Amino acid sequence: MVKLKSKPCHICHNLADIRYRIQYQENENWVLVCPDCWQEVSQDNPYYRYGGTWKAKRR
Numbered sequence: 175m176v177k178l179k180s181k182p183c184h185i186c187h188n189l190a191d192i193r194y195r196i197q198y199q200e201n202e203n204w205v206l207v208c209p210d211c212w213q214e215v216s217q218d219n220p221y222y223r224y225g226g227t228w229k230a231k232r233r
Contacts, residue, residue, distance in 0.1 A: 178191050178230040178231070179230050179231050180230050181193065181206070181228075181230070183206070183207050183208035183211055184205035184206055184207050184211075185205075185207050185208075185211040185215070186208060186210070186211055188208060190208035190209070190230075191229065191230040192208070192209060192227065192228070192229055192230070193206040193207060193208055193227075193228045194206065194207055194208075194209070194212045194224065194225075194226070194227055194228070195224075195225035195226045195227070195228060196212065196215070196216070196222065196223060196224055196225060197221065197222070197223040197225070198215040198216070198219055198221055198222050198223075199221055200221045202221070204225055206228055
């Protein structure tokens, strides 16, 4: 049986198989967020920067 190695979202802390590496606040470090939180913080945000996609690896 194959399991995915999910990790928690920086904002909502729910486990996610796909997370996006972003900056969404001025002078903030890079964080990994789930697709739901990503849509929320990326809209009309002048500080938003996309830095790549993290996908869960199979164990």
